[in-house]
Amino acid sequence: MSVVLVNTQGCVLDARSLIDKGYLQCIRVRENNQNSHVNCRFKGQCFQILKSHLDAIASVAADGGNIETLQKTDKPTKKRKRKHSELNQGEIDSQAFHKKIRSVVLEGTKSLVDSARSLGYLNGTSTTDTEPLPSQECSLAALCEMAKELPLVDDEQQQEECAQPLVTADGSTSHVDLFSRVTENRADWATVVTLMGEEYVIPPHTAFLLSDFTKIQPLVHYGRRFDLIVMDPPWENKSVKRSRRYSCLPSSQLKRMPIPLLASPNCLVVTWVTNRPSHLRFVRDELFPHWGVEVVAEWLWIKVTTSGEFVFPLDSHHKKPYEVLVLGRFRPSSDNETRSSEASEVPVEDQRLIVSVPSALHSQKPSLSEVLKPYLGAEAKCLELFARSLLPGWTSWGNEVLKFQHTSYFTLTPTDDGAGVLEEEAAEDCTDNPTVTQRLSSSAESVDK
DSSP: OOEEEEOSSEEEEOHHHHHHGGGSSEEEOOGGGOOEEEEEEEOGGGGOOOSOHHHHHHHHHHTTOOOHHHHHHHSOOOOOOOOGGGOOHHHHHHHHHHHHHHHHHHHHHHHHHHHHHHTTOSSOOOOSOOSOOOOOOOOHHHHHHHHTTSOOOOHHHHHHTOEEESSOTTSOOTTOOTTTSEEEEOSSSEEEEEETTEEEEEOTTEEEEEOOGGGOHHHHHTOOOEEEEEEOOOOOOHHHHHHTSSOOOOHHHHTTSOHHHHEEEEEEEEEEEOSOHHHHHHIIIIIHHHHTEEEEEEEEEEEBOTTSOBSSOTTOSSOOSEEEEEEEEEOOOOOHHHHHHHHHSOOOOSSOEEEEOOOSSTTOOOOOTTTTGGGSOTTOOEEEESOSSOOTTOEEEETTTTGGGBGGGEEEEEEEEEEOOOOGGGGTTOOOOOOHHHHHHTTGGGSOO
């Protein structure tokens, strides 16, 4: 039950079930076709947000625990107290935005949570998973940096060899060039494969390119125009800079993303935005117009605990329990074909809410694949930019595109029906070209974790 319910205010999602839908059939691939069927589920402890942040602090304090770390994340560093009149423009804008949407968030969330509870969801139930959160160090971004030092592939060759299969007929993945060609899992099932010495779970009918902003051209040469583009840019953020979780991309660089070369006419473009008002203004007033995208709606992702409470107090000055999505339509021109498709497109409602329990893993957003289906045509082609995971049937790009596909985030158990063999047709058109993957895998151990 990945979409728990939908009503006039929005929807309630079960984020873990959305992930697991892509792994109902899963095969672990070994060389020489020594393959086996496995059950595959994303680890449940990643979505066990049982208490709001402040409740968690109170609980630890009551038990006599050390709350210093939690307090640091809840309260800003002590500074000279300022009078209300000394708020900077960003803080004033934040307060104005919050005041504007507060009633929508409060009333809409209550309606959605109450309806979900009547269905037996968001009732505080926890799983039996007791393992700690996965803590796999991701070196993919560093490998992308290393790949820049390899010899360039000329444009003509790149266009001729823009895509490659994930697995060859004999179950090999040694041919895969992750950094300069789009890799496709053409099978009808999820596949567990070894890439650069690590195991990853790849959903069915998915394609991906592992590269940074400077090496996105293979995606353009891939030759597809997409009907839906979702992106979660690495916005500049002081806390992220301090933590060094990932590299930020300046707003000015986002304008260079080749959206006009990737989007089909009237493509739905969806961008996750932080609660910083300057980022929201930039998307609405600069970024979307620069790409030729017309803003059509703003949605809100509401983060709640497993019992349906806000993960942060709604009026918290430090962190809010919501994030914004800006939705727009790509309007390349006013030709007849564009006007015809525009007339037939489904209108996108404004101020809809997406309620879900967030992942405890940093920057793992809920999948929007099911939520956005009503606004797309049949057989829509979908793309995620700055992705950190893969979706069945989608194309994904980013310098950490395989991060949450690592097997450390999944529970894999052998099935009772024993070993299985991949059909040879799933590996048609495979090639054995030498690749940068082989050269980089030996260097992966040297990356500073």
